[in-house]
Amino acid sequence: MIRTVRRSLGLFALTAGIAIAAAPSLEWQWPIDGGNGVLQVELDESVYRHIQRDDLGDLMALDADGQPIPMGPLSQVWTPPSIRELPMQPVPLFRLPAKTGDTGGDAVELHIRRDDDGRLSALDASVTPGSGGNDASSDILLDLSALKSSYDALQLHLDLPDDASFDARLQIDGSDDLSHWRAVGGDHALLYLKQNGFELVRDRVSLPRVSHDYLRLHRADGGSLPVDMIEVRTLPAVEVTPPQPRSLRLSGEAMDDEAGAFTYRSPGPFPVSRLDLETSGDNAISAVIISSRSDDKQAWRERGRFTLFDLEQSGARLHNDSLMLRGDSRDRLWRVQTKPALRTAPMLRLDYVPDRFVMLTQGPAPYRLAAGSATAVRENYPLPALLSEIRRNSDADWRPPLAKLGEGSALAGNAALEAPSKPLPTRQIVLWVILIGAAFLLLLLVGRLLKQPPE
Known part of the structure; x- marks a missing residue:
């Protein structure tokens, strides 16, 4: 598998590195450690x-020479395997013998009759044989000791006649030594109904992540479990942890043309998904309208x-729920309108989930992330094909390792943010020179004609 992945990386690096362009001019850089x-x-x-x-x-x-290396948004080039795509595998199943103990012994009934003086006159005894023990047991033991990962679901294959119905509550206990047991979840419903051509089946049990x-x-009622096979869904050894939400707080400025309206400027294209307003601590209540736009030239949206x-x-602080946006917004300008008008601008809190990017290292190390340019634009690399090939030849729990970003420093600085001066209109200059030259020649010809004496 490793050899296949290396071959895929090599072929991709070869195709991606065919065209080497000039190093882009970018303002800031962060070293990548990974x-x-x-x-x-x-x-x-x-x-x-x-x-x-x-x-x-x-x-x-960028690599050490300042050349771009393949990179793209993680959400566009690779999706972590869905929990529903993880395979189920059968596990050994054993039926436990019945517990030894009270076997329900013989029942003895005594009938005693006495005379008036208290002496025993008759004694009758009847013996009813006991029901004895029952060797059958409803408990099932699963041996999962061979699994090298945790699991979160069981698939039960019910062994029932075609016309049978089944409805039971299942209880599950877990152990690592067969001596000490603890409950795993609560009661789990098992159901199999087939009536009037319709079928209702619930034969999968969801568990908390356990090992x-x-x-x-x-069964909760002590009945038998008509099961002939049970499968378990194992989980990746490494949990895929999504990025943690973060918050950005902005101070507002009052708008001159509207009371109770304030504007805020975000310092970057943050993918805002939720927002809230924080007052200075005084009791406040107001109806709020939130709008945004990408720049000053656009209309407010x-x-x-x-409220x-x-x-x-x-003694308790009561606060409204935050506002969830219908879709992420990277707008940099925000407007808050309040009625009744708030006297001071509240703090605008923008909540976002940071973007993740996937990259393929090639060229000389060390590698770095760079941003900020008036002209440079990242190329679109065929990363989805590479990630699909790696995932197909890797373990189910494979994912690109998360690298760390170091402290940022200037790269090209403010020079990268300056728009390049417009090139000289060479074609227009040449045309004007030709036109002026032609006009000058025409004037010379006219002057010579005027100087000639009439014939």
Whole structure:
């Protein structure tokens, strides 16, 4: 598998490195610490503050020579395997013998008759044989000790006649030594109904992520479990942890033409998904309209409405729920309109989930992330094909390792943010020179004609 992945990386690097362009001019850089191969990086606030384009096109990964290396948004080139795609595998199943103990012994009845003087006159005894023990047991033991990972679901294959119905509550205990048991989840419903041509089946049991070596299954009512095979869904050894939400707080400025309206400027194209307003601590209540736009040339676009309240009641602080946006917004300008008008601008809190990018290291190390340019734009690399090939030849829990970003420093500085001067209109200059020259020649010809005496 490793050989296949290396071959895929080599072929991709060869195709991606055919055209070598001049090193792009970028304002800021961050060292990447994560080794070689396919890596993913998570953007922090400092990176967003230097990105100029709303589509993040001026964000690049560079090698030691300043040449761009393949890079693209993680969400567009690779999706972590869905939990529903993880395979189920059968596990050994054993039926436990019945517990020894009370076997329900013989029942003896005594009938005693006495005379008037108290002496025993008759004694009758009847003996009813006991029911004895029952060797059958409803408990099932699963041996999962051979699994090298945790699991979160069981698939039960019910062994029932075609016309049978089944409805039971299943209880599950887990153990690592067969001596000490603990409950795994609560009661789990098992159901199989087939009536009037319709079929209703619930034969999968969802569990919390556990890794017990043994599971014991039994019905809550003590009945039998008509099961002939059980499969378990194992989980990746490494959990795929999504990026953690982060917050950005902005101070507002009052608008001159509208009371209770305030504007805010975001320092970068943050993917805002939720927002809230924070007052200075005084009791406040107001109807709020939130709008945004990408720059001063665009019209305001309403993002949502809610009632802002920030009250202290019986020693507790009451605050409104935050506003969830219908879709992520990278707008840099925000407007808050309040009625009744708030006297001071509340703090605008923007919540976002940072973007992640995947990159392929090639060329000389060390590698770095760079951003901020008036002209440079990242190329579109065929990364989806590479990631698909690696995933197909790798373990189910493979994912690009997460690299760390170091402290940022200037690269080209402010010079990268300056728009290049327009090139001289060479063609127009040449045409004007030709036109002026032709006019000058025409004037010379006219002058000579005027100087000639009439014939």
